[in-house]
Amino acid sequence: MKTQKMRILAVFLSLFLISCVPINQNPIDEEVEEVPKYPNIIFYVPVETDKPNTDFIPVFTGQTRTHGIRTTTAYTTSVVTNILREPWGIDVLPSGDLVVTEKSGSLRIVKADGTVGSAIKGFPDINANGQGGLLDVTISPSFEMDRMLYFTLSLNSSQGSVTAVGKARLSDDQTSLDDFTVIYQATPYFNGVGHYGSRIVFDKDGYLFISTGDRQSLQTRNNAQSLDNGHGKILRITTDGDPAPQNPFLNQTDKHTAIYATGLRNVQGLAIHPATGGLWASEMGPQGGDELNLIESSKNYGWPIISYGEEYTGLPIGEGLTQKEGMEQPVYYWDPSIAPSGMAFYTSNVIPEWENNLFIGALRGSHIIRLMIRDNRVIGEERLLQDKGQRFRDIAMGLNGELYAITDSGILYRIGK
Numbered sequence: 001m002k003t004q005k006m007r008i009l010a011v012f013l014s015l016f017l018i019s020c021v022p023i024n025q026n027p028i029d030e031e032v033e034e035v036p037k038y039p040n041i042i043f044y045v046p047v048e049t050d051k052p053n054t055d056f057i058p059v060f061t062g063q064t065r066t067h068g069i070r071t072t073t074a075y076t077t078s079v080v081t082n083i084l085r086e087p088w089g090i091d092v093l094p095s096g097d098l099v100v101t102e103k104s105g106s107l108r109i110v111k112a113d114g115t116v117g118s119a120i121k122g123f124p125d126i127n128a129n130g131q132g133g134l135l136d137v138t139i140s141p142s143f144e145m146d147r148m149l150y151f152t153l154s155l156n157s158s159q160g161s162v163t164a165v166g167k168a169r170l171s172d173d174q175t176s177l178d179d180f181t182v183i184y185q186a187t188p189y190f191n192g193v194g195h196y197g198s199r200i201v202f203d204k205d206g207y208l209f210i211s212t213g214d215r216q217s218l219q220t221r222n223n224a225q226s227l228d229n230g231h232g233k234i235l236r237i238t239t240d241g242d243p244a245p246q247n248p249f250l251n252q253t254d255k256h257t258a259i260y261a262t263g264l265r266n267v268q269g270l271a272i273h274p275a276t277g278g279l280w281a282s283e284m285g286p287q288g289g290d291e292l293n294l295i296e297s298s299k300n301y302g303w304p305i306i307s308y309g310e311e312y313t314g315l316p317i318g319e320g321l322t323q324k325e326g327m328e329q330p331v332y333y334w335d336p337s338i339a340p341s342g343m344a345f346y347t348s349n350v351i352p353e354w355e356n357n358l359f360i361g362a363l364r365g366s367h368i369i370r371l372m373i374r375d376n377r378v379i380g381e382e383r384l385l386q387d388k389g390q391r392f393r394d395i396a397m398g399l400n401g402e403l404y405a406i407t408d409s410g411i412l413y414r415i416g417k
């Protein structure tokens with residue numbers, strides 16, 4: 001009797017032990033995805049695993065939830081400073097010092113050792129409510145000669161606010177701005193404080209690309225599809241604020257002649273690909289449907305006619321279309337939303353596998369997105385600094401192969417070797 005009990009116990013024990021043995025001895029291998037076209041790159045399952053908001057079908061494979069990638073080079077992440085206040089834009093001076101805008105209306109010079117300069121003022125009447133404020137900054141391509149900085153800001157007026165572009169000279173001792181001048185306003189004014197867009201980058205010819213938003217109102221949303229205004233656009237201007245030569249609607253007096261491309265909701269990231277020269281834009285979508293677009297002259301990017309997202313109520317955007325003749329498809333989209341913000345291409349080979357990759361700050365996603373791009377398609381996505389729990393607002397490339405990233409809580413990170 002006792003022996004039989006022991007036998008039964010032994011059977012149960014062995015069954016229990018068998019159930020404890022992992023079915024897959026190497027779970028990492030299970031996540032590897034074979035991509036015959038790129039035999040030298042190790043791909044993994046997509047980084048996004050949450051349920052999408054919509055059940056739209058992408059137009060091409062890899063337009064969303066592409067393969068995961070993982071950085072293998074060892075790199076470090078350090079806090080340069082954590083005393084910034086709502087920083088919004090960052091760029092790097094030829095000296096290696098960083099210029100950082102603070103939304104409330106200050107410019108700060110931050111040294112690589114973490115020294116933060118005093119608040120530089122001298123900006124005009126900024127509406128810093130809601131999403132507004134002193135927003136992006138970029139340095140003149142000939143800064144060593146002219147010391148000029150270019151800014152975007154939400155300018156106040158009696159008729160409402162507007163995304164505006166200004167310029168000023170940084171004093172030799174880096175403590176003040178001289179002769180701040182507003183050079184361009186993306187009219188019309190609107191009595192609201194949302195969707196200013198507001199990234200600013202120089203192109204190779206010395207003209208400025210500016211992104212604007214649809215001003216976050218049903219009243220202004222359709223302005224993104226109309227050519228007579230500056231809302232919901234990519235604009236291209238000279239450093240004096242005039243429409244740039246070769247702009248697509250330059251000689252049409254009924255058009256807003258600064259327009260370069262149309263149909264955008266709220267572009268908060270702009271960067272030029274170091275190898276192709278292409279202008280890339282990250283765009284905050286509605287619920288679901290954040291986009292990455294390759295911007296070309298005169299093209300229409302579809303908002304609010306086509307979208308991979310939905311209204312925050314769950315209702316469709318317009319007729320609920322994702323594609324339409326004459327409207328461009330996003331190169332990539334995210335659903336659910338990660339709220340992509342400022343971005344930069346990695347232009348160095350200090351971390352060789354990052355060369356020409358695109359790094360995008362995610363606000364809602366609270367991580368930095370790394371995208372591998374080949375032939376103008378996204379073939380790999382990684383999430384960096386996910387453990388920090390920060391809303392990443394903007395990213396800039398340093399002079400020695402490092403990246404700098406600012407967060408809404410005031411931290412400036414250095415990421416590199």
Ligand SMILES: [Ca+2]
Nearest residue numbers: 291301302303
């Ligand atoms: Ca679009």
